[in-house]
Amino acid sequence: MLIQLIIGALMIGSVYGLVGLGYGLIYKASGLMSLAQGDMLMIGAFLGMTFYKYLGLPFIVSLLLTMFIMFMLGMFIERILVTKLLAKGAQTVYVILCTISISMILQNGAMLTWGSNVMQFPSVFKTNTVNIFGYEIIPENLLALGVGIFCMLALHLFMTKSKFGTSMRAAAQDELAASALGINVPATKGAAWGIASMLAGGIGVVIGPIFGVYTSMGAMIGQKAFAGAVVGGYGNMYGAIIGGMFFGFVETFVSAYLTSSYKDFISFGILIIVMIFMPTGLFREEVME
Amino acid sequence: MTKLLEVKDLNFHYGEIHALKGISLDVYEGEIVTLIGGNGAGKTTTLRSISGLIGNITSGEIRFMGERIDGLKPHKIASLGIAQCLEGRHIFGNLTVRENLDMGSYLRKDSKVKEDLDYVYNLFPRLLEREKQRAGTLSGGEQQMLAVGRALMQRPKLIMMDEPSLGLAPIIIQGIFEIIKQINKDGTPVLLVEQNSHAALQIADRGYVIETGEIVLKDSAQNLMRNEKIKDSYLGAS
Helix, strand or coil: CHHHHHHHHHHHHHHHHHHHHHHHHHHHHHCCCCCCHHHHHHHHHHHHHHHHHHCCCCHHHHHHHHHHHHHHHHHHHHHHHHHHHHHCCCCHHHHHHHHHHHHHHHHHHHHHHHCCCCECCCCCCCCCCEEECCEEECHHHHHHHHHHHHHHHHHHHHHHHCHHHHHHHHHHHCHHHHHHCCCCHHHHHHHHHHHHHHHHHHHHHHHHHHHCECCCHHHHHHHHHHHHHHHHCCCCHHHHHHHHHHHHHHHHHHHHHCCHHHHHHHHHHHHHHHHHHCCCCCCCCCCCC | CCEEEEEEEEEEEECCEEEEEEEEEEEECCCEEEEECCCCCCHHHHHHHHCCCCCCCCEEEEEECCEECCCCCHHHHHHCCEEEECCCCCCCCCCEHHHHHHHHCCCCCCCCHHHHHHHHHHHCHHHHHCCCCEHHHCCHHHHHHHHHHHHHCCCCCEEEEECCCCCCCHHHHHHHHHHHHHHHHCCCCEEEEECCHHHHHHHCCEEEEEECCEEEEEEEHHHHHHCHHHHHHCCCCC
16 A cells, blocks of 8 residues: 555656656746646647547657657747747746746647547556556556656756756856857757656656546646745756655645545645745755846 | 958947947957956947847947858857857856866867867866866856856857956966966967956057047057056056
8 A cells, every 4th residue: 555655656746846847947947937837738648648549659659749749839939929028028927927828728729629528548558557566556657657757867867968958057047158158048948948848748648547638637737846846946957856746745645644635735735834934945046037 | 460350330239328339449360459448438348249149239340250240149159259258257157167168169069179178177277176066166266267268168269358357366367367378379369358457468469448438549559558548547557
C-alpha cells in the first residue's frame, strides 16, 4: 500500500513539477507569467489521444509529435502574441490577461473539437498491473513517472551542458550583455515559452491514460503546479520540481489517510503558510529585474 | 590603413532628449582610439548605438568594413565582428567563469576557439584558476578581466570598451590598461571610452573629445595630452 502511494505521489508530483517548471522557465526568460500552462497540458492530452486512438500511431510517436506541436504553439504565442503586445507598450498585467484569454480559447476550442465529455485514452500497456518486488503497480503510473523524470533530467542537461541552453540562462540574466555577444535574445525567450508548453503537453499525453482526457483537466493541475512553483521559489526550475513533489505527496497522503475532500484545503492551506513564513519560497531565486 | 569603423553624423534621441548631435568618428585597422568626456556626455550612448543595443538611431550612418550596420539587430552586429565590453562589466553572475567565456564564443564555429581560450587564460591566469567558480563570486577586478576575456572570445575585428577602469583600484586599473595595449598589439583595434582620460590618452593613438553629445575636438593622443583646454577639463592638475 505504502509503496503504491509513494509511486502515485511521485507520479503526480512530477506532473506538477514539470508543469510548474514551465512557469519558472517563462518567468526567468521573459519576466512574464503565462497562466495557460495547465491548458497546454490539456491540449497535449487531446492531441496525444487523437494521434494514438484515432490515427493509430504508436504511443511514442504520438508523444513526440504532440511535444513538437506544443513547442511550436508555445513559441508562436510568445513570438507572435506576447512580443506584439510588449512592442506596443503593454503592461505586464495585459500580457497575463492575454495568457488567460489563450487559456479560455484553448478550453473552448478543445470543447468544440473534441466535445465536453471525459474521453477515454486507451491504455498503453497490455497488462493492467505489473509486479515489482511483490507490489502491484499500474504501468501507466510508472510511465508517467518515468517520462516526468526523463524530461527533468533532459531539461537539466540541456540548460547546463548545451550551448543554446546556457545562452538561455545568460540571456535571462542580462539581455544587454547577451545581445552584445551575439545571442539572439528574442529567440531564447521564444524557446523558453516553447519548452514550457512542450513539457506540459508531453506530460498531458502520459497522464491521459490515467485520468482520462477532458477540457478542464488542465485547470486544477495548472493551479497546483503554479502553487508548487511558488513554494519552490518562483523562477527556480529545481524549486518548482521540489514544490510540485511536495504537493503530490501532501495530496496523495491526505487523500489516503484522511479524506480526499480535504486534500485541496490542506494543500493550499500549506501554500499560504509557506508564503507568509518564506516569501521567497524554499529556494531563494535571484530573479531578473 | 583601411577604415574599419566609420560613424557619420550620428544622431540619437532618448525620447525627447537629443543625446547624440551629429557624432562622426573613425577607427582604422590597428588603432587604439579613445573617446573621452565627462559624465553624461554621450560616450556610452555612442558605443551602444554602434552595437545596436539601444534601438534605432535618429539619423546618420554607421559603417563597418564599408557596410551599413545601423538598423541591424544587435546579434547581427556582433556576428560581423564587433565586440563590446559594457560599462559596469555585465558578466553573467550565475554562470561559471568558463560558461561566461563560452558565451563569448557563442557564434563561432571555427576551430580556433580553444586557441583563443588559451590566449585569454594566458592573459588572465586568475580566470583559469577560477574556471569553475560562479562569476558572481569574483572580485571587481576579476569580473572586469572576465568581461574583457569574454569579448576576446568573440575573436572580434573591433573591440569597444566602455569604462573598463570604472570602480577599480588604481593598481588594477594599471593592469587593465596594460592588457588593452597587449590586445591591440596582438592585432585587435580598440575603441576605448574612458573618464580616466589620462590613462586612456597614454595608450591611445588618437582621441575624440565629446561634450553634451557633440565631438568638440579630435587629434592625436599626444597632441590632446598637450592641449591646454584638455589639461584643464579632463586631465586635472597633472
